[in-house]
Amino acid sequence: MFKLYNTKTKKKEIFKTKNKILKIYSCGPTVYNYAHIGNFSTYISVDFLRRYLIYLGYKLEQVMNITDVGHLKVSSDNDYDLDSKGDKIEIQAKKESVDPYKIVKKYTDAFLSDMKSLHISKPEYLVKASSNIEEMQTIILELLKSGYAYISKNENIYFDVSKFKDYGKLSGKNLDDLIAGAGGRINVSNLKDEKKNIFDFSLWITDENHIMKWPFKEAIKSGKSGYPGWHIECTAMSMKYLTKALNGKKLAKEKFYTIDIHTGGEDNIFPHHEDEIAQTEACTGKEFSNFWFHRSHILVNEEKMSKSKGNFYTMSDLKEKGFSPLDYRFLVLSAHYKSNLNFTLKSLKQIRETRLKIEKCYKNILEIKENNNFKKLNIKKYKSDFNKALEDDLNTPLALSIFLELVKNINKLNFEIYNKDEIIKFFSDFDSIFKIIEYNNEKEIPKKILDLANKRLILKNERNYQEADILRNEIDKLGYEIFDKKNGFELKKKEKIEV
Ligand SMILES: [Zn+2]
Numbered sequence: 001m002f003k004l005y006n007t008k009t010k011k012k013e014i015f016k017t018k019n020k021i022l023k024i025y026s027c028g029p030t031v032y033n034y035a036h037i038g039n040f041s042t043y044i045s046v047d048f049l050r051r052y053l054i055y056l057g058y059k060l061e062q063v064m065n066i067t068d069v070g071h072l073k074v075s076s077d078n079d080y081d082l083d084s085k086g087d088k089i090e091i092q093a094k095k096e097s098v099d100p101y102k103i104v105k106k107y108t109d110a111f112l113s114d115m116k117s118l119h120i121s122k123p124e125y126l127v128k129a130s131s132n133i134e135e136m137q138t139i140i141l142e143l144l145k146s147g148y149a150y151i152s153k154n155e156n157i158y159f160d161v162s163k164f165k166d167y168g169k170l171s172g173k174n175l176d177d178l179i180a181g182a183g184g185r186i187n188v189s190n191l192k193d194e195k196k197n198i199f200d201f202s203l204w205i206t207d208e209n210h211i212m213k214w215p216f217k218e219a220i221k222s223g224k225s226g227y228p229g230w231h232i233e234c235t236a237m238s239m240k241y242l243t244k245a246l247n248g249k250k251l252a253k254e255k256f257y258t259i260d261i262h263t264g265g266e267d268n269i270f271p272h273h274e275d276e277i278a279q280t281e282a283c284t285g286k287e288f289s290n291f292w293f294h295r296s297h298i299l300v301n302e303e304k305m306s307k308s309k310g311n312f313y314t315m316s317d318l319k320e321k322g323f324s325p326l327d328y329r330f331l332v333l334s335a336h337y338k339s340n341l342n343f344t345l346k347s348l349k350q351i352r353e354t355r356l357k358i359e360k361c362y363k364n365i366l367e368i369k370e371n372n373n374f375k376k377l378n379i380k381k382y383k384s385d386f387n388k389a390l391e392d393d394l395n396t397p398l399a400l401s402i403f404l405e406l407v408k409n410i411n412k413l414n415f416e417i418y419n420k421d422e423i424i425k426f427f428s429d430f431d432s433i434f435k436i437i438e439y440n441n442e443k444e445i446p447k448k449i450l451d452l453a454n455k456r457l458i459l460k461n462e463r464n465y466q467e468a469d470i471l472r473n474e475i476d477k478l479g480y481e482i483f484d485k486k487n488g489f490e491l492k493k494k495e496k497i498e499v
Pocket of ligand 1: 026027028234272276
């Protein structure tokens with residue numbers, strides 16, 4: 001039985017569902033810059049959960065949002081200080097002196113390509129906030145109608161947190177404590193005429209000068225345009241794509257049902273997920289999600305990652321240093337998702353070696369020609385221990401140590417095993433979830449190197465060894481090693497990782 005830690009109840013619970021198809025909502029990126037390895041650690045852990053559920057036999061549907069508007073610079077602190085507000089995309093567009101839609105395109109493309117190289121599955125619905133403005137407005141109108149939201153003097157629309165009595169239930173924060181805690185940091189005079197409570201968060205920001213803006217005539221009497229807040233997009237998209245309770249101006253609250261899992265990084269718990277819960281549950285009267293899955297943040301050299309500390313990495317930084325994105329994926333999965341993984345280049349190098357060991361073992365097994373003198377390797381116990389480890393809240397470090405023990409024993413037997421098919425099946429099960437094996441290295445080998453290697457093969461077959469050696473040196477100089485095989489050759493990029 002699969003047990004999963006639930007942030008909502010703060011304990012491991014048996015995973016169950018009433019839905020034939022699991023419904024999963026995953027908070028996605030704000031595409032205003034390159035995502036860093038900390039962001040990707042969350043998407044990798046969520047992808048592992050997704051792949052594991054499929055391994056268990058579930059069918060599922062997952063939505064991920066692409067935030068291309070409305071993520072206020074200070075929204076992680078509940079945008080209480082209106083003087084410093086600003087939409088992250090718009091700020092970046094000004095910095096790069098380009099149209100915000102170009103910023104969105106550039107960083108969405110970069111995100112998708114990193115995702116692919118990390119073997120992160122594409123969700124069934126990958127949707128842009130800007131394509132769902134009408135749906136967000138529909139919910140906002142409903143919240144205004146039911147008194148959960150109000151329009152300020154400056155024609156901004158806020159959610160009134162004091163009206164939602166469960167506010168704080170996910171994070172365990174209590175509104176009175178929050179207000180007391182924020183006391184020193186907030187310039188209350190800014191808020192007096194604008195908001196009812198300092199933790200009221202924006203649903204809609206009226207701003208005629210914003211580059212990405214939409215009219216909202218049903219609510220904004222002056223007719224001025226504006227843009228939505230960040231939190232409302234996740235509410236709208238989960239209702240629209242997962243439960244089909246919302247489409248354009250049509251809201252069918254009775255159709256809404258509780259989704260199975262909502263995912264994100266732990267820094268999303270407050271305020272983002274707390275605010276999503278408030279809006280969704282105030283609107284539908286039903287519980288938003290059964291499970292809340294959060295990945296703990298990673299540290300880099302024992303410190304929080306930041307540009308100023310010089311410990312900030314993107315996927316291309318790692319690739320430039322000679323690593324495969326799969327090395328990073330494997331590093332993330334080698335620790336439990338609820339632990340604060342400490343990233344160092346040294347640990348990445350070590351895990352790369354382990355990963356290549358698994359890859360090599362697998363490729364060697366594929367080439368085994370079975371023989372009656374070979375031994376049978378009993379893998380039942382490995383399999384059941386591996387499954388048990390994952391059933392226990394995705395205990396990846398334990399599952400991995402079991403799998404590595406198997407790899408060690410296969411190597412010890414010098415690949416003289418005759419239940420090859422059974423072992424291949426286990427490897428492919430393992431890799432359907434971990435996804436760390438690169439199957440086709442040839443694809444990555446530049447055509448120039450392949451041409452040289454093929455020419456060398458012809459020369460060798462003609463017994464022209466002198467010329468063949470010249471080509472081997474040429475290949476070597478270009479950073480590749482060539483190994484002779486029975487029917488040809490194998491090419492490998494030379495390791496030149498220095499950390
Ligand atoms: Zn979200």
